[in-house]
Amino acid sequence: MRAVLALAGLSALVLAPAPSAEGAGAGRPRVALSVSPAQLSLAAPASRRIKLRNDGAEPAVVDVSRRTVGGETAVKAWLQIVPVRLSLRAGESAILTLRARRFRRAEPGDHQVLVLLTTRPARGGRVNVQLRLGVRVRMRVPGRIVRRLRLGGLRVHRERGVRSMFVSVANRGNVTLQLRGHVTTSLVRRGKQLARLSPRARPALLPGTRAVLVLRYGGHVRGPVTAVVRVRLGSGLRVVERRYRVRL
Amino acid sequence: MSRVLLLALLAALLLFPTAARAGAAGVVVSQIYGGGGNAGATFRNDFVELFNGGSAPADVSGWTVQYATAAGTTWQTTALSGTIAAGRYYLVQLASNSDVGAALPPADATGTSNLGGTSGKIALVRGSAAITCGASAGSCSTEPLVEDLVGYGSASDFEGAGSAAGLSNTSAALRANDGCTDTGDNATDFSSGTPAPRNSASSAHACAGGASPGPSGSVNVDLDVASVLSVSLDRPSLSFGTFTFGDRPAPLPERVTVSSNDAAGYSLVVARTAFAPTDLPLALSATAPAGGALGGGLSGGVLVPIPIIPATGLTVGTKAAPSAAGGDVWATSIGFSSSLPLVATGRYTATVTFTALTR
Numbered sequence: 001m002r003a004v005l006a007l008a009g010l011s012a013l014v015l016a017p018a019p020s021a022e023g024a025g026a027g028r029p030r031v032a033l034s035v036s037p038a039q040l041s042l043a044a045p046a047s048r049r050i051k052l053r054n055d056g057a058e059p060a061v062v063d064v065s066r067r068t069v070g071g072e073t074a075v076k077a078w079l080q081i082v083p084v085r086l087s088l089r090a091g092e093s094a095i096l097t098l099r100a101r102r103f104r105r106a107e108p109g110d111h112q113v114l115v116l117l118t119t120r121p122a123r124g125g126r127v128n129v130q131l132r133l134g135v136r137v138r139m140r141v142p143g144r145i146v147r148r149l150r151l152g153g154l155r156v157h158r159e160r161g162v163r164s165m166f167v168s169v170a171n172r173g174n175v176t177l178q179l180r181g182h183v184t185t186s187l188v189r190r191g192k193q194l195a196r197l198s199p200r201a202r203p204a205l206l207p208g209t210r211a212v213l214v215l216r217y218g219g220h221v222r223g224p225v226t227a228v229v230r231v232r233l234g235s236g237l238r239v240v241e242r243r244y245r246v247r248l
Numbered sequence: 249m250s251r252v253l254l255l256a257l258l259a260a261l262l263l264f265p266t267a268a269r270a271g272a273a274g275v276v277v278s279q280i281y282g283g284g285g286n287a288g289a290t291f292r293n294d295f296v297e298l299f300n301g302g303s304a305p306a307d308v309s310g311w312t313v314q315y316a317t318a319a320g321t322t323w324q325t326t327a328l329s330g331t332i333a334a335g336r337y338y339l340v341q342l343a344s345n346s347d348v349g350a351a352l353p354p355a356d357a358t359g360t361s362n363l364g365g366t367s368g369k370i371a372l373v374r375g376s377a378a379i380t381c382g383a384s385a386g387s388c389s390t391e392p393l394v395e396d397l398v399g400y401g402s403a404s405d406f407e408g409a410g411s412a413a414g415l416s417n418t419s420a421a422l423r424a425n426d427g428c429t430d431t432g433d434n435a436t437d438f439s440s441g442t443p444a445p446r447n448s449a450s451s452a453h454a455c456a457g458g459a460s461p462g463p464s465g466s467v468n469v470d471l472d473v474a475s476v477l478s479v480s481l482d483r484p485s486l487s488f489g490t491f492t493f494g495d496r497p498a499p500l501p502e503r504v505t506v507s508s509n510d511a512a513g514y515s516l517v518v519a520r521t522a523f524a525p526t527d528l529p530l531a532l533s534a535t536a537p538a539g540g541a542l543g544g545g546l547s548g549g550v551l552v553p554i555p556i557i558p559a560t561g562l563t564v565g566t567k568a569a570p571s572a573a574g575g576d577v578w579a580t581s582i583g584f585s586s587s588l589p590l591v592a593t594g595r596y597t598a599t600v601t602f603t604a605l606t607r
Binding site: 029116127129195196198 | 380381383384386387474475476477478479480481482483484485486487488502505507508510511512530568582595596597598599600601602603604605606607
């Protein structure tokens, strides 16, 4: 039931975007830009298309550029985008084509590129303001895929009735690992589960990056317990588990 | 035009259905009574009533109705079987303390759970294993097999902002609109009223906007919703006017609206070019929309210097959820972090860039 409501909400968002691209310009912001999809994955070699729309009341010139994530400068050359410049009238849409090439020297796994869509600034003011949308592109190069996650230390922060536990996680593999919905945590004492906690964390962890899981416990149990953190690395894949002895 | 195409696609999907399939979604707990057999009780047994508000029959074989005390996390299970037709009810008869009260209508399933007369928790679970959640509010909502959860009285867990009202030997928790209302908040979906158990033989009830109960076909509708990200400004340029050494121009407002349907949320970053021929201390303050978190140093309406490209931009804020339907408005003001230095006369210009990207 909740899922249906969520889908309805998402559909409503897409069906009725805030700054409407159609109809009269009355009430439309002067400068507005939208893109769909806002992130995508490619298994090189492959191509994908993204839709760009000028939702503003004024014409817009949009420059397209690429930026690497994590210092992999060579990755930028693997992704070709056409066109690199667009002129869009108010309400007009255009299609960008992304082609991921396969390079021999490319290491297997996921590589990230940010495609930046930037409006040209208006002229005439002392301070001109421009918009930029970033589209996250994940390119997967075939080969040996390594999924490796390291659960680091745990630190407890005590504040009034709430205990916050911070656990560092590091992606030591070569593919992006999903954290949202894949992490379970429980507090255990003498084999009895006292509570299950829902960790807060970024939804995904890129290769070679770190994140912090935040576990909040508002219950009444105090004293020594064991916090069991489990991360499922994917459907049907192994589970990384670490147990921490903590004092609440 | 894109909206028209999408509606046409939806219409086409409805006109050319794929294979029919009984859907289980739409079954909710519609009534709870825990005073069975107590002194002055209306009915002899406790009961839980289910309702299928969906448009297709729901097969509940292998499902269970589970009960835990108000503060407990140990759940007692009652197995269900059979199918609940669209718009129909399903009665689960539970324990009795004595022969006080009227007999229930014929039950569709029977169990031995002795419900709390005033407080407790009921979960409808798509499986037979007892769940272990419920110690704190929201803990069972993350269980993937929990189809519906109702906490009543002083229950430790419930859906939404609060539990349903406490019960008595003569009152039951009744889901509004004969079981149709499900906003995900027990406090608003349920009210206390005279118990009136309904079973699979009771009259069908069609929820507004739903299909009529009775013989029916079903259709699967499938739609992929792509991620979308948009950003808009209400001013493409800002003119501060003419100032001189020692002046500090008043900040000018710039509303930045971000729309995103990505569950991971988005971030908004600002950076700028340097003023030429001499840089000036351009800065920004901001307030966050509901659910948004301001970036470093921006809380309290403080003007924070805007980094000069290629330095890393200033994070105006982040949101770890989709935007509001009409977009999230980040109300910013662009001004100067200190008085203007002594610089040569002339027209000084710079470009400020707001960047939105999914997280």
